[in-house]
Amino acid sequence: DTEVTQTPKHLVMGMTNKKSLKCEQHMGHRAMYWYKQKAKKPPELMFVYSYEKLSINESVPSRFSPECPNSSLLNLHLHALQPEDSALYLCASSQRASGGGGTGELFFGEGSRLTVL
Amino acid sequence: EDQVTQSPEALRLQEGESSSLNCSYTVSGLRGLFWYRQDPGKGPEFLFTLYSAGEEKEKERLKATLTKKESFLHITAPKPEDSATYLCAVQRVTGGGNKLTFGTGTQLKVEL
Numbered sequence: 747d748t749e750v751t752q753t754p755k756h757l758v759m760g761m762t763n764k765k766s767l768k769c770e771q772h773m774g775h776r777a778m779y780w781y782k783q784k785a786k787k788p789p790e791l792m793f794v795y796s797y798e799k800l801s802i803n804e805s806v807p808s809r810f811s812p813e814c815p816n817s818s819l820l821n822l823h824l825h826a827l828q829p830e831d832s833a834l835y836l837c838a839s840s841q842r843a844s845g846g847g848g849t850g851e852l853f854f855g856e857g858s859r860l861t862v863l
Numbered sequence: 864e865d866q867v868t869q870s871p872e873a874l875r876l877q878e879g880e881s882s883s884l885n886c887s888y889t890v891s892g893l894r895g896l897f898w899y900r901q902d903p904g905k906g907p908e909f910l911f912t913l914y915s916a917g918e919e920k921e922k923e924r925l926k927a928t929l930t931k932k933e934s935f936l937h938i939t940a941p942k943p944e945d946s947a948t949y950l951c952a953v954q955r956v957t958g959g960g961n962k963l964t965f966g967t968g969t970q971l972k973v974e975l
Contacts, residue, residue, distance in 0.1 A: 750906075777961060788950060788965035789907065802962065836906045843961040850895045850954040850963055854906030 749773050752837050752855035760863050761827060767858045769820040769837030777843035778820040779852065780812060781836040789836055795820060796843035827862045834859050865890040867966035869951055875972045876941055884936040884969045886951030896934050897963065898927050899950040907950055941973045 750771045759765050769778065777796050781789035794802035795814040809831075811823040820837055838852040866889040876882055888896065895914050899907035911920040913929035920927045924945065926937040936949055948970045952963040 779961075786967075788952075788967050791962050794961055796961075804962075834904070838906070840961070849961050850897045850952070851909050851912055852899075852907075852963070853909065857904070857906050859904070 750837055750839055750853050750855035752835075752858050754858060755856065756859045756861075758861045758863065759824065759827065761829075763827075764823070764825045766824065767822040767835055767837075767860075769822075769855055770818055771837075771839040771853070772818055773839060773853065774817075775839035775841055775853070776817060777840045777849070778814060779838040779840075780810075780820070780822050781838060781854075783834045783836055783857070793822075794843055801843055824860075827860075829862050832860055832862045865953055865955060865964040867951055867953055867964050869949075869966035869969050871969060872967070873970045873972070875974065876938075878942055878973055878975050879940045881937070881939045881941070883938070884949055884971070886934040886936070886966055887932060888934070888951070888953045888966075890953045890955050890964070892956035894954045894956045896929055897952045897954070898925075898934070898936055899952065901948045901950055901968070903948075910949075938971070941971075943973045943975060946971055946973045 753768045780792040783789045792806045793812045798814045809826045813821040834857040836857045838854045868887045870885045898910040901907040911927040916931045918929050924939050928935050948968040950968045952965045
């Protein structure tokens with residue numbers, strides 16, 4: 747079983763809805779990530795939080811709004827999404843986000859499958 | 864710009880038929896090269912980290928090796944449960960934050 751838990755597993759929303767994806771880890775990791783993955787494509791980095799501060803935003807549209815309330819939790823708030831935003835959204839964590847070993851060893855959750863109608 | 868190319872895109876093996884997956888990379892200053900396994904509809908699962916040319920790592924039927932330009936994932940006597948997509952990713956030493964550049968993966972199917 748993965749030690750990174752994502753909810754919900756599946757989400758269907760309309761373009762005017764507001765919803766949130768949630769992620770939790772209890773491994774004491776200090777870096778957390780949101781990735782987006784389309785079918786038969788590799789994961790694409792969206793955001794990186796390091797010690798609860800946003801350290802990387804890969805020019806993601808503002809309709810995606812990340813939040814890191816504490817070192818164990820990561821949220822992704824969704825608003826006014828487009829059908830092309832439908833994808834598997836993956837949360838991951840690592841020991842830290844910089845400064846040497848352990849940074850590329852990401853532990854992924856099982857993902858939230860998002861469908862935008 | 865960092866680039867990762869994996870080949871073949873898809874590979875079908877009979878159970879027990881050993882083979883290798885290739886990951887060619889271009890990065891200005893390699894901090895690490897990572898192999899992940901991904902089952903359909905699931906998140907990737909970390910397998911190996913390789914840091915320098917000549918390094919090798921093994922886990923059960925899998926062995927990863929690294930040169931200055933490419934990495935190989937050798938699968939010895941595979942079983943059907945080894946069927947998955949195998950992703951390679953690179954991390955650069957500086958300027959990349961903690962951004963991994965992933966390849967598009969090799970989809971492996973092992974048949975009885």
